[in-house]
Amino acid sequence: MPLPLRTRLKWLGYAWQDVTSGNSEARVPPKRKTFIGGGDFIAVGDAFFGTLKRHGLTPEMDVLDVGCGQGRMARPMIDFLKGRYEGFDIDKSGIEWCQDQYKDVPNFTFHHADVFNARYNKTGTVAAKEFRFPFEKNSFDRIFLTSVFTHMFKGDLENYLSEIARVLKPGGKCLVTWFLLDEISRQSQHPVMNFAYEVDEVSRTTVKSNPEAAIAFDLDWVRGVYEKFGLKIEDIEHGKWGRPESVYDLQDMIIAAK
Numbered sequence: 001m002p003l004p005l006r007t008r009l010k011w012l013g014y015a016w017q018d019v020t021s022g023n024s025e026a027r028v029p030p031k032r033k034t035f036i037g038g039g040d041f042i043a044v045g046d047a048f049f050g051t052l053k054r055h056g057l058t059p060e061m062d063v064l065d066v067g068c069g070q071g072r073m074a075r076p077m078i079d080f081l082k083g084r085y086e087g088f089d090i091d092k093s094g095i096e097w098c099q100d101q102y103k104d105v106p107n108f109t110f111h112h113a114d115v116f117n118a119r120y121n122k123t124g125t126v127a128a129k130e131f132r133f134p135f136e137k138n139s140f141d142r143i144f145l146t147s148v149f150t151h152m153f154k155g156d157l158e159n160y161l162s163e164i165a166r167v168l169k170p171g172g173k174c175l176v177t178w179f180l181l182d183e184i185s186r187q188s189q190h191p192v193m194n195f196a197y198e199v200d201e202v203s204r205t206t207v208k209s210n211p212e213a214a215i216a217f218d219l220d221w222v223r224g225v226y227e228k229f230g231l232k233i234e235d236i237e238h239g240k241w242g243r244p245e246s247v248y249d250l251q252d253m254i255i256a257a258k
């Protein structure tokens with residue numbers, strides 16, 4: 001089936017679900033307007049909120065959500081967080097939607113960053129490897145990125161990890177999801193996450209013509225980058241993509257402290 005027709009049918013399916021589900025919950029985007037991937041918007045956000053609490057999130061903390069998309073991870077926190085939530089993303093429509101949806105939540109702020117990405121912001125004017133986060137050093141107790149480094153290149157995420165290390169408070173933690181290549185996950189038979197194509201010496205992609213669709217990184221190289229920027233890896237939760245028996249989500253997650 002040609003792609004445009006398949007895309008149109010998918011959209012129609014989503015539009016039908018929007019109409020029939022009657023799901024108009026606050027701060028949940030209509031399914032036909034989501035661009036952050038499949039899965040249940042509410043369930044995925046709630047599960048990650050649980051993960052944040054499991055790793056010590058408390059109400060008075062200040063948090064940064066890098067690549068916040070349409071606020072999937074912000075939504076479950078609004079009645080919990082008394083500290084500051086800051087989210088930024090390169091997709092302007094998502095940020096404008098969040099700014100509107102959260103206009104009555106004074107401690108939640110969303111920013112647009114005009115950073116280039118071939119999948120999410122083709123007209124972006126700033127290179128990800130040069131982008132400086134718009135925050136002072138030592139600003140946040142928790143920084144998280146869900147399904148963001150899985151769409152970025154080596155040089156970009158080295159810069160982002162150095163920025164994370166800069167704006168994280170001493171003792172603060174970052175929780176980042178990845179596709180990590182090690183001796184086990186390299187053997188993965190996952191039907192979609194197969195990372196068949198080499199991008200460079202430390203990363204591989206599922207789509208040769210559009211690598212930013214999904215990128216996996218060599219775990220030993222990733223460990224070296226964390227160490228270089230003074231981030232101490234405390235735990236790695238290996239996801240189902242590379243270990244089908246995993247109790248965790250699809251992607252891997254690294255929890256590190258400054």
Ligand SMILES: C[S@@+](CC[C@H](N)C(=O)[O-])C[C@H]1O[C@@H](n2cnc3c(N)ncnc32)[C@H](O)[C@@H]1O
Pocket residue numbers: 035036037066067068069070071072073088089090091094115116117120128145146147148151152
């Ligand atoms: C799969 S979506 C995930 C969104 C959100 N983190 C979530 O889990 O709901 C990937 C997001 O990363 C954002 N993104 C891609 N490159 C980025 C960059 N260099 N800086 C910030 N966000 C970026 C995209 O615009 C998109 O919103």
